[in-house]
Amino acid sequence: MEQIAQHWSVAIFVVAVFGLCAFMVGLASLLGGRAWGHQKNTPFESGIVPVGSAHQRFSVKFYMVAMLFVIFDVEALFLFAWAVTVRESGWTGFVEAFIFIVVLLAGLIYLSRVGALDWAPIKRAKEIKTSS
Amino acid sequence: MSWLTPTVIDTVIAVVQAIVILLAAVVSGALLSFVERRLLGWWQDRYGPNRVGPFGSLQLAADMLKMFFKEDWIPVFADRKIFTLAPVIAMASLLLSFMIIPITPGWGVADLNVGLLFFFAMAGVNVYAVLFAGYASANKYALLGALRASAQTLSYEVFMGLSLMGVVAMAGTFNMRDIVTAQADMWNIIPQFFGFCTFLIAGVAVTHRSPFDQPEAEQELSDGYHIEYSGMKWGMFFVGEYIGVVLISALIATLFFGGWTGPWLPPIVWFLLKTGFFIMLFVLFRAALPRPRYDRVMSFGWKFCLPLTLINLLVTGAVILLNAPATS
Numbered sequence: 138m139e140q141i142a143q144h145w146s147v148a149i150f151v152v153a154v155f156g157l158c159a160f161m162v163g164l165a166s167l168l169g170g171r172a173w174g175h176q177k178n179t180p181f182e183s184g185i186v187p188v189g190s191a192h193q194r195f196s197v198k199f200y201m202v203a204m205l206f207v208i209f210d211v212e213a214l215f216l217f218a219w220a221v222t223v224r225e226s227g228w229t230g231f232v233e234a235f236i237f238i239v240v241l242l243a244g245l246i247y248l249s250r251v252g253a254l255d256w257a258p259i260k261r262a263k264e265i266k267t268s269s
Numbered sequence: 270m271s272w273l274t275p276t277v278i279d280t281v282i283a284v285v286q287a288i289v290i291l292l293a294a295v296v297s298g299a300l301l302s303f304v305e306r307r308l309l310g311w312w313q314d315r316y317g318p319n320r321v322g323p324f325g326s327l328q329l330a331a332d333m334l335k336m337f338f339k340e341d342w343i344p345v346f347a348d349r350k351i352f353t354l355a356p357v358i359a360m361a362s363l364l365l366s367f368m369i370i371p372i373t374p375g376w377g378v379a380d381l382n383v384g385l386l387f388f389f390a391m392a393g394v395n396v397y398a399v400l401f402a403g404y405a406s407a408n409k410y411a412l413l414g415a416l417r418a419s420a421q422t423l424s425y426e427v428f429m430g431l432s433l434m435g436v437v438a439m440a441g442t443f444n445m446r447d448i449v450t451a452q453a454d455m456w457n458i459i460p461q462f463f464g465f466c467t468f469l470i471a472g473v474a475v476t477h478r479s480p481f482d483q484p485e486a487e488q489e490l491s492d493g494y495h496i497e498y499s500g501m502k503w504g505m506f507f508v509g510e511y512i513g514v515v516l517i518s519a520l521i522a523t524l525f526f527g528g529w530t531g532p533w534l535p536p537i538v539w540f541l542l543k544t545g546f547f548i549m550l551f552v553l554f555r556a557a558l559p560r561p562r563y564d565r566v567m568s569f570g571w572k573f574c575l576p577l578t579l580i581n582l583l584v585t586g587a588v589i590l591l592n593a594p595a596t597s
Contacts, residue, residue, distance in 0.1 A: 202424060254572055
């Protein structure tokens with residue numbers, strides 16, 4: 138019985154959230170005025186005429202962060218499973234989790250030593266420091 | 270009245286609760302836009318909005334009216350569908366997370382077994398809002414801001430999950446209601462102090478609040494991913510951010526400060542007091558702290574917070590096992 142009530146409340150909640158968002162987007166598009174201007178259809182770049190497409194190349198560092206995220210977040214998921222069952226899995230589970238976390242930390246230290254976590258290469262960071 | 274069975278009454282009560290909680294979340298998020306500006310003004314020796322209504326209290330109504338009647342402009346160079354979808358995701362994903370928060374023993378929308386995991390999932394979905402907004406805007410500032418924002422959010426989400434695992438391990442469940450009842454003897458803030466610190470940092474970073482508002486760094490990116498947004502679509506990003514603040518505050522109150530529990534006062538008052546305190550803390554952060562450099566933000570997350578949460582989890586596990594009666 139309580140289950141049915143809860144299913145209904147969740148369903149109505151989800152519908153209401155999306156309904157509210159649709160209402161806000163829809164009403165604003167109906168109520169808003171319309172204006173036209175010469176330079177209105179150019180992307181804003183602080184008053185400078187834009188050059189080239191906005192879908193340009195960007196720093197490879199962002200791919201790096203994405204890869205690191207996949208690696209560490211998936212491994213964090215294993216730890217989630219261990220965390221809910223700490224008592225059930227006992228010391229055997231603890232030793233396994235310990236080894237797992239040590240491997241993770243070793244990987245993190247390795248990444249930090251090879252400079253994967255530094256935004257700029259160490260050599261360039263030093264140059265910036267000495268020049269300033 | 271044969272259709273008015275106890276099941277129907279229960280269902281109607283549950284649905285009304287759900288609607289009330291949703292409206293309360295939206296209204297508190299929207300009101301926060303006024304409260305924050307007022308408080309920031311106060312802390313910075315200026316007035317803040319004080320013209321509309323007594324003490325500026327009707328500022329919110331004025332803002333909303335203005336936003337509804339602004340031109341709903343979708344740039345011709347933008348990707349129309351994704352451009353419209355992004356603010357909806359930004360607001361909906363965080364609002365949906367309010368489902369899992371138990372407000373009082375009798376109030377709450379869903380009593381999910383996977384409560385906390387649902388929040389992580391929604392926080393993950395929220396990254397798409399920023400990424401879609403930046404990509405669909407076809408603007409260089411927007412793209413850079415979106416990339417920065419998603420890289421930062423991803424980095425801080427890695428240890429946001431781990432920072433709460435100590436709490437989960439102590440309660441032995443992801444269910445929020447059970448986590449609150451597990452804190453009957455002692456609030457989690459004491460045994461899980463490091464978990465609290467890292468979750469607070471991660472929460473600030475994931476909601477892109479100052480001092481981690483890199484994606485919106487107005488001096489460098491002149492507003493980042495929502496630079497091409499205007500009117501109500503921009504307003505939805507704005508309200509979404511405040512809803513995020515309310516959500517993280519409510520989560521902190523629930524997970525680390527015993528939720529609705531407390532002496533003398535009724536549960537709802539305790540919950541609101543605790544949540545309100547952390548909302549004020551968020552505003553104080555913005556008033557007090559300068560924005561760090563982007564590379565410092567990233568390396569702080571990876572090199573300091575991530576190892577700290579891992580070790581915290583390990584120590585928590587060891588302490589639980591040492592205190593637990595031997596079962597095997």
